[in-house]
Amino acid sequence: MMAKMRLLPGATGANATKRDGYDAGAAAAMTIDEFERWFVRAICLYHAEPHAGLGGCAPAQAWAEEARSQGPLVPLGLDETALVRRFLPWVERTVKAYGIQIGYRRYWHASLASRIGQKVMVHFDERTIQEVYPEVEGGFVSAAVVGHYPDVSLAEWEAARNERFRAGRAYQDNGARAEAARLIHANRSDVLSATAKTRRAREARKRAEREGTSHTRAPARATAEPASNWLPVAELGEDTWLKRIE
Structure with a gap:
């Protein structure tokens, strides 16, 4: 059975030296479902072939002969x-x-x-x-x-996950780590710079307070209106008695 499986396209074989230069992944042609059908048919073929250990009988033939001498092998009504x-x-x-x-x-x-x-x-x-x-x-x-998952086999799912992990590692190796380091350094530099500026500003404020300088805004000066110059009523004419004189 193993000898037949090693003849399939994409088979890796047991000897690593013999497959030197052979790209099993590129040669692979069957899906999991296709291989499963092939494997079931190979088993059926195996059971139909004569075996020396059974006196030349096929396994299926030996099974049928032995089953006739026994009672039911599977209980009736079994799920x-x-x-x-x-x-x-x-x-x-x-x-x-x-x-x-x-x-x-x-x-x-x-x-x-x-x-x-x-x-x-x-x-x-x-x-x-x-x-x-x-x-x-x-x-x-x-x-x-729970959730949305494709209807695939466990082997296909694990292969897809591994490929995604490989792609993620390749992305990191292709400059992502260096970019992340640059961004981290820039963030740390900004924090240190802001801390230093804040410290200097606080020290300057304390120094000004010790010297008696207030940091509150001085109130705006009120603009005084000019005093009104009123004339005696007797000196006002009909056109000017209600007008303000500057």
Whole structure:
């Protein structure tokens, strides 16, 4: 089986020396879904081929012959979905107010609300990040991912995250760190300059206060109006007796 897989485009192989100069990433051609279909068919082909260890019988043939001599291998009425989830990989998580967290992603199901603070076994299917399967009261519930996530496999999601981290590191190495250092230095210089100016201003004010100089504005001087020059009534004519004389 491994020999057949090493013939696929993009296979890295087990010998690093032999793949010197071989760009596996550039040669890769299959998606995860396509490889999964290929792998299932390869397994079916393997079970149909004769094996020397089985006396020349194929594994599928040996299984069928042995099954006929046994009773039912799977109980009738068994929940096949639960059986599949039972064989999935699992992790233990403590239920929080927001649900459970796996790989920076949060998942929620209503049945978790009464189990906050408790530990639960969470099974997950690596073919999707859309849901996980906490074990609740002997069964499984489908806890959906919280937020908007693409319907991709766990491997695809991790590969995309790693690529983003690599891009982030490349951005930092391409001058972002130097620019950040320049901005930090400029900010520190402004703080030191402002501190020095404020200190000098306070010292100047205290010195002026000791010398008796007030920093309050002097009140504006009132402008005195000129005194009125009034003439006796007898000297006023008809046109001038109501007019002010400057």
